[in-house]
Amino acid sequence: MAKQFDVAVIGAGAAGMMCAAEAGKRGRRVVLIDHGAKLAEKIRISGGGRCNFTNINAGPANFLSENPHFCKSALSRYTPRDFLALVKKHRIAFHEKHRGQLFCDDSAERIIDMLKAECAAGDVNWRMPTRVASVERIDGGFYLATDTGDIEAESVVIATGGLSIPKIGATDFGYRVASQFELRMVEPRPALVPLTFDADSWAPFAPLSGISLEVDVETGALKGRNPDGARFREDLLFTHRGLSGPAILQISSFWRPGAPITIDLLPEMDVAQALIEGKQTVKKQLGNVLAGWLPARLAEGLLQAHGFDGELRLADMQDAALRKLGTAINRWVLTPNGSEGYRKAEVTRGGVDTRELSQQTMMANKVSGLYFIGEAVDVTGWLGGYNFQWAWASGVAAGQAA
Ligand code: FDA
Numbered sequence: 001m002a003k004q005f006d007v008a009v010i011g012a013g014a015a016g017m018m019c020a021a022e023a024g025k026r027g028r029r030v031v032l033i034d035h036g037a038k039l040a041e042k043i044r045i046s047g048g049g050r051c052n053f054t055n056i057n058a059g060p061a062n063f064l065s066e067n068p069h070f071c072k073s074a075l076s077r078y079t080p081r082d083f084l085a086l087v088k089k090h091r092i093a094f095h096e097k098h099r100g101q102l103f104c105d106d107s108a109e110r111i112i113d114m115l116k117a118e119c120a121a122g123d124v125n126w127r128m129p130t131r132v133a134s135v136e137r138i139d140g141g142f143y144l145a146t147d148t149g150d151i152e153a154e155s156v157v158i159a160t161g162g163l164s165i166p167k168i169g170a171t172d173f174g175y176r177v178a179s180q181f182e183l184r185m186v187e188p189r190p191a192l193v194p195l196t197f198d199a200d201s202w203a204p205f206a207p208l209s210g211i212s213l214e215v216d217v218e219t220g221a222l223k224g225r226n227p228d229g230a231r232f233r234e235d236l237l238f239t240h241r242g243l244s245g246p247a248i249l250q251i252s253s254f255w256r257p258g259a260p261i262t263i264d265l266l267p268e269m270d271v272a273q274a275l276i277e278g279k280q281t282v283k284k285q286l287g288n289v290l291a292g293w294l295p296a297r298l299a300e301g302l303l304q305a306h307g308f309d310g311e312l313r314l315a316d317m318q319d320a321a322l323r324k325l326g327t328a329i330n331r332w333v334l335t336p337n338g339s340e341g342y343r344k345a346e347v348t349r350g351g352v353d354t355r356e357l358s359q360q361t362m363m364a365n366k367v368s369g370l371y372f373i374g375e376a377v378d379v380t381g382w383l384g385g386y387n388f389q390w391a392w393a394s395g396v397a398a399g400q401a402a
Helices: 014-025 041-049 072-077 080-089 109-121 173-180 246-252 271-281 286-293 296-305 319-330 386-401
Strands: 005-010 030-033 052-055 094-096 101-104 125-127 132-138 141-146 151-158 185-191 212-219 230-238 242-244 261-264 332-334 347-352 370-372
Touching (some): 005 141, 014 030, 014 109, 132 173, 151 173, 230 246, 271 286, 271 319, 319 332
Parallel strands (some): 005 151, 151 370
Antiparallel strands (some): 212 230
């Protein structure tokens, strides 16, 4: 018997709206369901309110997944240039900020309006706010029990995202549906998130809160133990409880609990060598020399934390001591005790195991008609517009198939 809808998309965020619009424009009868009272809150707050909607250089190497090949098909069929063409079609002004990151000039609302208009072009039906109580398999499709009336559809697309920022509506709905249909999961954990340290070991650095500087940061892999290891050059920000800023958000996605991170606070300089050379020519005090290279408050804090007297003259110091200080600055090794968690994480790493899904269509291999897209899937982008590009690309892939 014909169903009320061809496609029910659950979750009207970035991936869900993109998918619904694409399926609707193919002539599919689509219903888009969300439990939120306000549409697409994550797009609204993204990129500091200006939405870093893609990264023009996005490619599979910018994504983490247990299967790094999975994202290739969708990303190659819907590229950053395709999304940019849509943005231009809707006359949204944008600019490139940093390393290919594209932002709206005006406001993230423009992207939400654009997606709404695309959904309207596909005659998408809205059910919002609507809570889905259950998803059941029935003959020829699915039955959804909701608090605004039951829905029958041939296909169901789960686009309910990850666990980050519960206060704006994140839930584990997608994971529960996956487990109901016996699909494997990759354990979810917070990613793109500030890292924290135990209060005692952080006490000397807590007063440095607010200081920001460009650093190199790395974790894992380089010693071969963690296949996820990585290195980034980005800005670091000291906070009361630990470290944040783009450098730390990037490395947090690769960091494993218990593992150390290594920070080079002066990546363009061999500090030990510069200090030893300085003994010949610089009659200055150690504190003044360091304050010429680093923010003064940071220089002072580091000297205190590592037990150096800033008033000593370089010329009066042993090479061994200067080497020790150089290492403390160029290879500062520290072990976080955790992260700020889903409350502050920009994304969730892990999710529905990609081995369960078709990389062409995002449909579950063993449940015909059930699709998973966006952040609910075990594909996580770096910081910088990559996560939205995955949402758009996976949304289009499912929208073309469902
Ligand atoms: P998304 O979270 O967008 O949407 C999920 C939808 O499902 C929501 O509307 C939610 O209400 C709904 N939902 C959840 N549970 C439900 C249930 N049980 N029933 C019905 N509906 C349900 N990325 C990027 O590329 N550039 C950027 O600038 C930023 N900036 C940024 C800032 C901040 C503060 C955060 C938290 C995140 C970002 N991101 C980002 C990440 C980006 O926002 C994220 O990866 C995408 O929004 C994921 O898109 P999805 O559609 O998969 O989920």
